[in-house]
Amino acid sequence: MSEQRWLVGLNAVASALRNDAGRISEVLLLETRKDRRAQELLELVASHRIPLRRLSRGELDRRFPNLKHQGAAAGYRAPAPLTEDALIERVAATTDPLVLVLDHLEDPRNFGACLRTAEAAGVTAVVYPRDRAVDLTPAARKAAAGAAERLALVRVTNLARTLKRLKANGVWVVGADAQAPTTIYELRLGGPLAVVVGG
DSSP: OEEEEEESSSHHHHHHHHHOOOGEEEEEETTTTSSSHHHHHHHHHHHHHEEEEEEOOHHHHHHHSSSSTTTEEEEEEEOBBBOOOHHHHHHHHHSEEEEEEEOOOOOHHHHHHHHHHHHTTTTTTTEESSSSSOOOOOOHHHHHTTHHSSEEEEHHHHHHHHHHHHHHTTOOEEOOTOSSSSSSGGGGOOOEEEEEEOO
């Protein structure tokens, strides 16, 4: 079941329009924005026949306080995260899967940055906990710059159980630690792998 969320920021809205337009219910655009990027958004909105509303900066600021919306937002029916069982199926069906496990991140911008990096690294899925961690908020989606809509996301109740299941399915688990004597760049990492990054 999908849930209505808001995407804010030019990159997040443009990415959703290019890759997942069927989930967008409407687009809000700053009425005075007439630059090249705004024109690209207008063309994408028109090509998908998505309702568009032009709003003043004050209206957008009131709707999205404390977010740098860049004059663009979209109503988005986010797909439900994958289940733990679906993660195991995806891992089993992938040659040398790479899973990113986010252990209790609290800052939405860090969460979004991790998603952006995960997409660039070709991650198979991103796992994050249901409790005591940030959810996929508009700020996290903006920081992800569209990666949140393109990645396989798995929200789990028990990270330890999920890691045990991954190990039981042949996935090596590596934990990142700021105090470790060896950097990730000095290690030879390959094969089925899950990298755990803590908050």
